[in-house]
Amino acid sequence: MSVDSEQLDRGFAALGDPVRRALIARLSRGEATVNELAEPFDITKQAISRHLQVLETAGLITRSRDGQRRPCRLNPAALEALTSWIDDYRLTAERQFRRIDAILETVKEQDS
Amino acid sequence: MSVDSEQLDRGFAALGDPVRRALIARLSRGEATVNELAEPFDITKQAISRHLQVLETAGLITRSRDGQRRPCRLNPAALEALTSWIDDYRLTAERQFRRIDAILETVKEQDS
DNA sequence: GCTATATTCAACACATCAGTTGATCAACGG
DNA sequence: CCGTTGATCAACTGATGTGTTGAATATAGC
Numbered sequence: 665m666s667v668d669s670e671q672l673d674r675g676f677a678a679l680g681d682p683v684r685r686a687l688i689a690r691l692s693r694g695e696a697t698v699n700e701l702a703e704p705f706d707i708t709k710q711a712i713s714r715h716l717q718v719l720e721t722a723g724l725i726t727r728s729r730d731g732q733r734r735p736c737r738l739n740p741a742a743l744e745a746l747t748s749w750i751d752d753y754r755l756t757a758e759r760q761f762r763r764i765d766a767i768l769e770t771v772k773e774q775d776s
Numbered sequence: 777m778s779v780d781s782e783q784l785d786r787g788f789a790a791l792g793d794p795v796r797r798a799l800i801a802r803l804s805r806g807e808a809t810v811n812e813l814a815e816p817f818d819i820t821k822q823a824i825s826r827h828l829q830v831l832e833t834a835g836l837i838t839r840s841r842d843g844q845r846r847p848c849r850l851n852p853a854a855l856e857a858l859t860s861w862i863d864d865y866r867l868t869a870e871r872q873f874r875r876i877d878a879i880l881e882t883v884k885e886q887d888s
Numbered sequence: 889g890c891t892a893t894a895t896t897c898a899a900c901a902c903a904t905c906a907g908t909t910g911a912t913c914a915a916c917g918g
Numbered sequence: 919c920c921g922t923t924g925a926t927c928a929a930c931t932g933a934t935g936t937g938t939t940g941a942a943t944a945t946a947g948c
Contacts, residue, residue: 669794669797672791672792672794672797673792673793673794674792675792676788676789676791676792677788677789677792677793677935678792679784679788679792679862680784680785680786680787680788680789680790680791680792681785681789681935681936682781682784682785683936685781685784685861688865689865691869692864692865692866692868692869692872693868693872694872694876697894697895698894698895698896699893699894699895707936707937707938708937708938708939709894709895709896710895710896710897710937710938710939711936711937711938713895713896713897714896714935714936714937715936717896718935731894731944731945731946732893732894732895732944732945732946733894733895733945734894734895734896738865738869740866740869740870740873743862743863743865743866743869744866746862747859747862747863747866749797750791750855750858750859751855751859752804753800753801753804753850753855754804754850754852754855754856754859756804756805757803757804757850757852757855758852760804760805760806761852764806793905793906795906809924809925810924810925810926811923811924811925819906819907819908820907820908820909821924821925821926822907822908822909822925822926822927823906823907823908825925825926825927826905826906826907826926827906829926830905843914843915843916843924844914844915844916844923844924844925845915845924845925846924846925846926
């Protein structure tokens with residue numbers, strides 16, 4: 665299941681902020697409300713609310729409604745889409761390096 | 777092998793740009809110089825040069841020297857550090873969800 | 889209805905980023 | 919030497935991001 669470029673933009677950019685990564689770390693242990701999520705941080709709840717909007721736009725979290733609360737939960741599938749993009753190219757690179765090593769090895773043998 | 781928060785900031789932020797991801801895609805197939813990398817893009821070589829600096833600062837690529845060329849090659853280990861951060865939390869979340877599903881299942885059985 | 893709580897919206901300040909152009913530096917080739 | 923090529927540096931512009939404060943919205947509970 666592939667993802668378009670803008671989703672990758674938003675997903676990776678979302679992870680490029682320590683506050684948002686901390687929010688993800690917290691949400692990996694279970695859903696939480698904005699207030700609960702904001703509690704450990706020194707910044708305002710409005711700022712946290714915006715970080716959560718960024719995560720939601722990136723598809724990394726989903727939000728439901730429970731009275732006046734807006735509980736957030738992590739979306740593992742979106743995380744998986746990001747790792748699989750990275751892994752594609754990492755594996756290609758590793759294969760490439762092994763191939764080059766093999767060629768160098770061959771050259772060395774012929775040389776001796 | 778863990779990575780500090782600033783490295784994650786730089787790494788993920790670096791991937792949050794389509795030009796830089798395209799550079800990584802290209803480099804996964806083998807090393808290349810700035811000129812070669814810039815060729816397919818509509819932006820100036822200076823802009824590409826800066827993107828490469830961003831990737832280098834993030835540790836995602838390394839650069840050597842070959843006369844006046846500065847060949848770039850991908851660093852798979854840095855990519856792996858990013859996927860492993862994501863996977864940690866993705867797996868935690870998936871375990872958490874399975875646990876909750878199991879609890880709901882138990883409740884449903886007791887209810888019937 | 890009235891007040892408190894949870895969350896978001898709006899407007900602003902400040903920093904960072906991505907791109908440009910023009911100049912500079914370093915190495916290569918005749 | 920000297921012109922050319924590969925790459926970077928510097929200064930500037932416009933856009934985007936992160937934070938603030940203060941107001942607004944919506945729901946809960948009496």
